[in-house]
Amino acid sequence: MTQAHPKPAGLWVRLSEKQREPLTFFLNGEPCQALVGDTIMTALLTQSRGLRRADPSDAVRAGFCVMGACQDCWVATEEGARLRSCLTLIEPGMRLVMAP
Numbered sequence: 001m002t003q004a005h006p007k008p009a010g011l012w013v014r015l016s017e018k019q020r021e022p023l024t025f026f027l028n029g030e031p032c033q034a035l036v037g038d039t040i041m042t043a044l045l046t047q048s049r050g051l052r053r054a055d056p057s058d059a060v061r062a063g064f065c066v067m068g069a070c071q072d073c074w075v076a077t078e079e080g081a082r083l084r085s086c087l088t089l090i091e092p093g094m095r096l097v098m099a100p
């Protein structure tokens with residue numbers, strides 16, 4: 001008999017370095033937890049299925065290269081700044097917005 005595993009909330013599952021210090025950031029105004037040293041990409045994809053919506057298809061995008069080359073991982077701050085999430089560390093209190 002196989003045991004069913006619950007579907008993780010995020011696209012990525014954190015397997016190691018779980019002991020790093022936690023921090024709080026905000027996504028669409030809601031507080032979220034990440035770990036010090038996470039990139040924005042890691043912080044978001046461990047708790048959501050994508051980073052942004054593609055224009056004009058509206059498809060969910062989650063990055064591709066994870067090394068700063070593909071330009072598929074841009075996210076926005078509440079102030080309107082655009083950040084490449086695979087190269088930018090999440091910071092305590094950072095306020096990000098993402099289309100649902």
Ligand code: FES
Pocket residue numbers: 063064065066067068069070071072073074084085086087
């Ligand atoms: S995932 Fe390719 S630039 Fe960030």
